[in-house]
Amino acid sequence: MSARVRRSIVGIIAAVIAFLGVGQPASAHGFSSVVYVHVTAGGDGRLRTTLQLEYDLFVVSTADAEHDDALFRAGTAAFDAGDTRGQAAALDAHAAAAVRYITERFTVTSNGKACAPVRAGGFTMGRQQGVPYAQLPLDWACAGRDGDQVLRSALFPDAETYVTGTKTIVTYRVDGRSGSAALDADHPSFSLAQPWYQRFWEFFRLGAEHLLTGTDHILFLLALIAGSRRLREIVLVATSFTVAHSVTFVLAALGLVDVPSKVVEPVIALSIAVVAGWYLWRVWRRGGHATELRAPGRGHFSLDRAGWTRLGVVFCFGLVHGLGFAGALGVDAAWSWTLLWSLLVFNIGIEAVQLALIAALFPLLAVLRHRAPTAGLWATGAISAGVFVMGLVWFLQRVFGC
Numbered sequence: 001m002s003a004r005v006r007r008s009i010v011g012i013i014a015a016v017i018a019f020l021g022v023g024q025p026a027s028a029h030g031f032s033s034v035v036y037v038h039v040t041a042g043g044d045g046r047l048r049t050t051l052q053l054e055y056d057l058f059v060v061s062t063a064d065a066e067h068d069d070a071l072f073r074a075g076t077a078a079f080d081a082g083d084t085r086g087q088a089a090a091l092d093a094h095a096a097a098a099v100r101y102i103t104e105r106f107t108v109t110s111n112g113k114a115c116a117p118v119r120a121g122g123f124t125m126g127r128q129q130g131v132p133y134a135q136l137p138l139d140w141a142c143a144g145r146d147g148d149q150v151l152r153s154a155l156f157p158d159a160e161t162y163v164t165g166t167k168t169i170v171t172y173r174v175d176g177r178s179g180s181a182a183l184d185a186d187h188p189s190f191s192l193a194q195p196w197y198q199r200f201w202e203f204f205r206l207g208a209e210h211l212l213t214g215t216d217h218i219l220f221l222l223a224l225i226a227g228s229r230r231l232r233e234i235v236l237v238a239t240s241f242t243v244a245h246s247v248t249f250v251l252a253a254l255g256l257v258d259v260p261s262k263v264v265e266p267v268i269a270l271s272i273a274v275v276a277g278w279y280l281w282r283v284w285r286r287g288g289h290a291t292e293l294r295a296p297g298r299g300h301f302s303l304d305r306a307g308w309t310r311l312g313v314v315f316c317f318g319l320v321h322g323l324g325f326a327g328a329l330g331v332d333a334a335w336s337w338t339l340l341w342s343l344l345v346f347n348i349g350i351e352a353v354q355l356a357l358i359a360a361l362f363p364l365l366a367v368l369r370h371r372a373p374t375a376g377l378w379a380t381g382a383i384s385a386g387v388f389v390m391g392l393v394w395f396l397q398r399v400f401g402c
Contacts, residue, residue: 032163032164032165032166032167033054033057033156033163033166033167034054034128034166034167034168034169035051035052035053035054035153035155035156035166035167035168035169036051036052036128036133036168036169036171037049037050037051037052037106037151037153037168037169037170037171038050038170038171038172039151039170039171039172039173039174039192040172040173040174041173041174041175042120042139042140044141045141045142046118046139046140046141046142047108047115047139047140047142047149047174048120048137048138048139048140049108049137049138049139049140050135050136050137050138051102051106051135051136051137051138052126052128052133052134052135053102053133053134053136053155053156054128054131054132054133054134055075055079055087055125055131055132055133055134056075056076056079056131056132057156057162057163058091058098058101058134059071059072059075059076059079059090059091060072060075060076060162061101061156061160061162062094062097062098062101063075063097064160065101065160066094066097066100066101068094068097070094071090071091071093071094071097071098074086074089074090074093074094075087075090075091077090078090079132084125084132085125087125087132087134088122088123088124088125088134091123091134092122092123095119095122095123098123098136099117099119099136099138102136102138102155103117103138105153105154105155105156105157106151106152106153106154106155106168107151107152108140108142108149108150108151108152109142109149109150109152110142110143110148110149110150111143111148112148113142113143115140115141115142115143115149116140116141117138117139117140118138118139118140118141119136119137119138119139120137120138120139121136121137123135123136130258130260130261148191148192148193149174149191149192149193150189150190150191150192151170151181151183151189151190151192152183152188152189153168153170153183153188153189154185154188155168157185158185165184165185165213166184166185167182167183167184167206168182168183168184169181169182169183170182170183170190172192174192177192177193179194179196179199179342180199180203180342181194181199181202182202182203182206182342182346184206187202187205190202199342200341200342200345203342203343203345203346203349204345204346204348204349204352205349206346206349207345207346207347207348207349207350207351207352207353208349208350208352208353209349210346210349210350211349211350211353211354212353214324216268216269216272216324216391216394217268217321217324218357219272219276219387219390219391220268220271220272220275220317220321220387220391221354221357221358222361222383222387223272223275223276223279223383223384223387223388223391224237224238224241224275224314225357225358225361225362225365225383226276226279226365226379226380226383226384226387227275227276227278227279227282227310227380227384228362229369230366231362231366234358234362236311237310237311237314238354238355238358240311240314240315240318241314241315241317241318241321242318242351242354243315243318244314244315244316244317244318244319244321244322245318245319245321245322246322246347247319247322248318248319248320248322248323249322249323249343249347250340250343250344250347251322252322252323257323259323262398264320264323264324265324265398266395266398266399267317267320268317268320268321268324269391269392269394269395269397269398270391270395271317271320271321271391272387272388272390272391272394273387273388273391273392273395274313274317274391275313275314275317275387276383276384276385276387276388276391277384277388278310278313279380279381279384280381280384280385280388283377283381365379365380
């Protein structure tokens with residue numbers, strides 16, 4: 001293969017890596033937030049909702065929307081001091097503005113008619129994913145609960161520019177019906193009477209979209225694909241990664257494991273660099289000969305010592321990636337089978353995209369390696385080098401807060 005063709009291959013791959021990585025923030029998922037809403041049947045035919053909102057974001061957004069400088073000063077001072085009583089007090093002192101911000105962006109209707117919000121208590125403080133959250137109970141006076149109740153959320157929209165891609169996770173138990181739903185800008189509402197398959201489809205879609213928009217996870221998968229010589233390697237490695245992140249994803253999403261994102265995010269970035277660098281090291285150690293990188297082993301799914309070591313490393317990093325997936329969804333609620341199934345469907349959405357990428361990319365690399373081993377080595381080397389650089393850059397950004 002000519003030097004010109006090799007340079008073209010490297011250039012195309014470098015452009016793809018640059019497109020995925022350049023301009024991405026230190027957290028490759030961007031700055032996002034999750035709102036939690038729990039819905040139950042209240043007294044006098046009302047619906048009762050308990051909303052949980054990220055405290056500092058709530059204060060800044062409300063102060064900006066309501067032009068309330070006093071709330072901004074009091075709220076941020078209490079936040080900086082870590083004073084939970086002061087945080088709740090700041091919101092209670094400006095309750096009219098805070099409640100108005102919520103009720104203008106979160107609504108409930110029954111049979112197409114708006115339900116009237118009624119404040120059912122004061123603000124309290126809690127924590128989600130290691131950060132302070134404000135909690136507010138709101139009752140909704142509806143004309144009747146026999147019809148179709150629809151919840152709609154437009155809290156913390158992208159237009160406010162403080163965060164992007166806000167999700168609202170709703171869990172409900174009303175009149176013998178229970179379930180959960182995931183709302184975002186593209187799907188801002190849902191009915192309490194929705195069928196189970198529609199609810200699960202929303203979580204499947206959310207999982208698929210999360211992986212497609214999570215550049216760090218895509219680059220990690222590219223590094224796995226580029227570093228796998230045969231189908232059995234990528235099958236074993238992908239299975240190891242899947243099992244690992246499924247375990248920690250469910251445990252973290254159910255609140256049984258809590259690791260701060262400031263620890264998880266740098267380790268995810270480091271895992272990208274390590275997996276990509278592992279393949280580059282193998283190429284360098286073996287003198288850059290493509291024919292020497294074939295996976296040894298006598299059985300159909302056998303691996304040598306280095307292969308098993310790589311499998312173990314990927315499994316450990318998969319545990320960390322599971323924490324990242326859970327952080328994106330951020331469910332932290334009491335145990336329920338409905339919630340568990342929703343989480344698993346979210347995970348299936350992630351896996352569907354992962355398998356689709358493997359099915360699309362691995363055969364292309366396999367054919368290239370078979371017909372032109374040198375070109376295949378150049379291609380996988382370029383992919384791994386680009387991913388290694390991006391992983392290292394993200395690791396430094398996330399550690400030093402660049």
